[in-house]
Amino acid sequence: MYKVNVGKKILSANEEYALKNSQLLTEQKKLCLNMISSPGSGKTTILTRTISDLKDKIKIGVIEGDIQTEIDAERIRATKAPAIQINTDGACHLSAAQVNSALENLPISDLDLIFIENVGNLVCPSAFELGESAKIAVLSVAEGDDKPAKYPSIFAKSKAMLINKIDLLKAGVQIDFDIERAKADARKLNKGIEIFPISAKTGEGLAGWYDWLKREVKKLRL
Numbered sequence: 001m002y003k004v005n006v007g008k009k010i011l012s013a014n015e016e017y018a019l020k021n022s023q024l025l026t027e028q029k030k031l032c033l034n035m036i037s038s039p040g041s042g043k044t045t046i047l048t049r050t051i052s053d054l055k056d057k058i059k060i061g062v063i064e065g066d067i068q069t070e071i072d073a074e075r076i077r078a079t080k081a082p083a084i085q086i087n088t089d090g091a092c093h094l095s096a097a098q099v100n101s102a103l104e105n106l107p108i109s110d111l112d113l114i115f116i117e118n119v120g121n122l123v124c125p126s127a128f129e130l131g132e133s134a135k136i137a138v139l140s141v142a143e144g145d146d147k148p149a150k151y152p153s154i155f156a157k158s159k160a161m162l163i164n165k166i167d168l169l170k171a172g173v174q175i176d177f178d179i180e181r182a183k184a185d186a187r188k189l190n191k192g193i194e195i196f197p198i199s200a201k202t203g204e205g206l207a208g209w210y211d212w213l214k215r216e217v218k219k220l221r222l
């Protein structure tokens with residue numbers, strides 16, 4: 001008779017903060033990308049390299065989400081970019097309220113682009129809107145080419161997908177990852193998704209990712 005839908009209620013409160021964040025970012029014309037992946041796919045490595053390579057072109061700040069520690073924010077700060085660490089104390093995704101308080105502590109007016117590194121988890125971060133401009137899915141070749149098919153939600157919702165660690169495919173390491181299969185499965189879920197096979201270690205493929213970031217930042221400046 002009475003149906004208590006706790007999940008829906010939590011999402012609604014989250015959506016209120018997501019709307020606030022989105023309004024703030026839109027007013028200030030800032031691009032905000034919510035990066036989602038399994039732990040260890042290379043998000044922080046991609047971010048530190050991107051920040052260093054683009055430092056004369058795009059001013060980047062980062063909101064780091066982890067269950068514990070400041071390790072990732074410290075890795076970002078070593079590049080001289082501002083970073084705010086959020087510790088979720090066990091929660092497996094960031095909430096829009098947490099991002100709202102992090103945005104208050106970032107020097108937003110000095111930045112062009114804010115990355116949110118979500119908690120490493122391919123499942124529920126995709127269900128919690130943070131008010132971001134777009135989601136970016138990261139999948140490394142060590143995780144298997146079947147992940148877009150098995151974890152469809154994040155690949156369906158992302159504007160771009162980075163296939164990281166492609167250097168491992170060429171190092172004589174035995175990893176069965178078919179890039180074409182991963183691309184085809186992602187495009188089945190999301191026709192317009194941009195896909196960049198990259199290595200954050202060797203730099204291979206990063207030029208395409210950087211061009212895309214520059215274009216997206218420029219769109220907001222117009």
Ligand SMILES: Nc1nc2c(ncn2[C@@H]2O[C@H](COP(=O)(O)OP(=O)(O)O)[C@@H](O)[C@H]2O)c(=O)[nH]1
Pocket residue numbers: 037038039040041042043044045046120164165166167168198199200201202
């Ligand atoms: N071979 C290789 N290793 C990488 C690459 N990117 C990241 N890694 C390694 O993968 C591990 C996890 O990276 P990290 O950036 O912490 O991943 P995160 O948990 O997604 O933030 C680290 O040991 C990195 O050095 C890459 O392109 N190639």
Ligand SMILES: [Mg+2]
Pocket residue numbers: 043044045072117
């Ligand atoms: Mg990280």
Ligand SMILES: [Zn+2]
Pocket residue numbers: 091092093124125
């Ligand atoms: Zn979660």
